[in-house]
Amino acid sequence: MNLPAHTWGILLASVVVFVMSFRIRNVKLQYALIFLAGAGIRLAFATTVELLNTWDEQYHAVVAKHMSEHPFHPTLYDQHVLSYDYTDWSSNGVWLHKPPFFLWLMAISIKLFGTSALAVRIPSIVISGIIPVALLSISRRLASPSAGWWAAAIWIFNPMSVLLATGRYPTDHNDLIFTGCITLSFWAWMKYEEVRNVKWAVFIGLLVSTAVLTKWLTGLWVFLPWILRMVRTRDVADLKLLVLSLTIAALPVLAWYSWTFYAFPLEAAYEMAYNSEHFWVAVEGHEGPWWYHFNEIFWHFGVLTGGLCILGLYPLYRKRWELIVSLLFVYVFFAFAATKMSGFTFMMAAPMALSGGYVIAWLQGKWKKWVVFSAALIALLLQLNAPHLSSVLNVDENPYRKGRLEMTQTLLNWTETDRRDDWVIFNVPNDQRALFLFYSDAIPYSEPLTEFKGMKRYNIGTWKDGNIVPLQSAQD
Template identity: 30%
Template sequence: MENLIPGIITVIICLAGYYQSWKYQARDNYRMALWLLLISGLLLRIYTSTDFFLHYWDERYHALVAKNLMNHPFRPTLYDTPLLPYDYFNWPGNHIWLHKQPMALWLMAGSMKLFGINEIALRLPSILMSTTGIWMTWFTGKHLAGKKAGYLAAFFFSVNGLIIELTGGRVATDHIDIAFLFFIGMAVVLSIVFAQSRKPLFNILAGVALGAALLSKYLPALIVLPLWLLIVYDSGNFRLKTIALQFVILTGVGALVFLPWQIYIFRAFPAEAAWESQMNFRHLMEVIEERTGPFYYFADKIRINYGELVYLPLLWFLWKTIRNPRNLKMLAVTVWFLIPFVFFSLARTKMQGYMLFTAPALFIMTAVFWVMLSEIKTRSWYRYALNVLLVLFMLLPLRYSLERVKPFQISDRNPEWVKGLRALNREAPDNGVLLNYANPVEAMFYTGLTAYSEIPGEATVRELLDKGYTVIVNDKGDVPAGIAALEGVRLKKLAEAPAQ
């Protein structure tokens, strides 16, 4: 019951918050309505993020690299002190870890530097960025489609189950994709502010956000460039010469933020950097790690991640854009979704998180469609069907949110295997090695030990002992007698995470 009661309380408070937010919106009090969206969305994210263990894919790797970055921010490592041979082609067991761009990892490292090495500090940047995304979606939607549509888009962002799950690290690509979503959204917001104010400072800041997005998840961040052009040209506040100059400034600032890290890693870690760069492009032409699907993979995934009705607003919006391509605001929303959709649909490697940064566009499309339906005036039976459809557009996202947040599911959110590692950390030596532990990445996050899932040969264990390491072996009844008898080897029974 201790897990169930907080879940029930969270749901009740959030439902009350969303209901009151809707009432304020109906009275045209968007300030209070937005505040309630932010508070309710934040509570959902906090609840989901209070799993007191590292999730298997991919959070545990990001967590360990971020922990190591606390000590050397420009030297990303997974195994900080590798004691056994490793292959830099194998990112889950590597030493220098360049598998992801560093921005999200730096944010997590900074948070843990401030608040300690724990799961909440690890997830705090994602909680804050994901919650801020609610406001950014409101601001962007208001500019592109009006207050009502902006509010609805912000609501859809607030309750979206996939975004909330990623914030809590529960599903693959987790905090990396949340950071990418945030910086793309921030670049768009700053582009709008620049277009409205004509102040070059905001264009420079948009360039910084673009660079940060590139440092979060590489070249897909370039979607900001056509969005910037459409937003700025649509404003009517600039001559073409000024637009060209400011575009050069935007891309130049983005490059100044992004390129130094790329140059640095190719000089400092040339083999690893070359391999990871090659792998980035191989994702387009090859299936990597069995992550694939048919060409309609993402067309199918949006049904799962955004609700079955999402196809109606999507097709309607595309049709409206084709009929009126001079509506640059509508065209910007379409470009935001359509270019990545086509690009990633053609790529051989596919994962649901690849399209996350297009979520605000889908939310705006759905919101505009909802507003259009709500304004249809008729007294026939058709009106009742429309009302049912309008209600479903609101309820389905809530249902998906509850399915992913899992507030009514009894689960162990503070498992014994984590408690065991925390206890081990209190007694572990500074120069220690843990062998035969099935979850070595988690062990290295919770302790100061260097951990491996296997037991090396007796000669290797002797060599570790001779070098002054304390060798701890997880005793699962399979420790070779020769190793168990070595002086300096400690046998310890440790609980392990359930097999994934």
């Protein structure tokens, strides 16, 4: 498997740290070790090479880079010198194709750690460590510490989440961070259920707002089991707190969309209409049968683990049927939606992983504990499928990725002492313009060389045979 030595070192250390956490009885130390394991595995794969991925990651990276300078004015191109289509999210100016929260996290990381692929991925890496900690905490209230540990294992060795956190699967950091927001809102609701006070109601609202501002209205998910729990128990005593939490969730969302419709009315109106089309129209060719998302369970979690996650739903949630109904609602909702994308239902990774963890913990209680432990851990390690991830991340045997890597290195050398913000570069391949935008401040176009009219203050160049060829100096 063609992976750097440091990747193998971090992977091995992460597995060892996670296995050590099984024997730890100090809860805080156990949480720390589980966090390190979850973040460590993503860090290992995120640092294989300095290369942004197509399609989505490179665009998210560019917008986040620009938002690190102007957080409330998201742009793909900060400026254009040629006419452009504002409806084309891969080449427009103002960029409202995705809500801003995950981009803000990436922008903060870029501001702190510089313009690099790793900086783009750090928020996903951190959240990938927080999610299994939240799973263990939830399970202590919903099932058992043992079930929570195995739920954490299902997440930590989950290949889908690794691909998202490393930008190798649509829509990468957007779906990973959204899953984290949903998981944390679920965790906060479980904490709220113990005390039912204002503090936790407000905290739930804030977490829900981050979810909605990362994806869209499916970020409201946690309110569904909350309402259904009130129906099940016929207890509406905390209705005021529910309304308070909804209000807190709505305020940042309303503020952001009010701002975008005021500041960027044309782009905001188009993107709002475009988002609504996803339910009725298979946008960008993303179509599939009604059972598409049910089948994706076995891609998200693997065939074996996916089966365990399904088998554990009823025994784990039988006394909390609102959780089963809420989970199924997501799958049924997207079954009816015309647009089918795998990541849409990955938001349910937390309740699914808890279900699978519950089954493994139950098996440990029925059979020899260490036999089940060893078999389950080996199965999860095999499911991580490092050979497959290695092939996906490989550069040397992939001419396309090798070409992108060479362009990246050329750009890093070209911008070593100058961000090149006074350059316009023509003939850049359409799917690689984002590399120019991220690693330089030059303005790239896929069009062939055009007239220099209106570009006298720019240096003009063209991309040819893997090099930037100057054609006109701004001094001329």
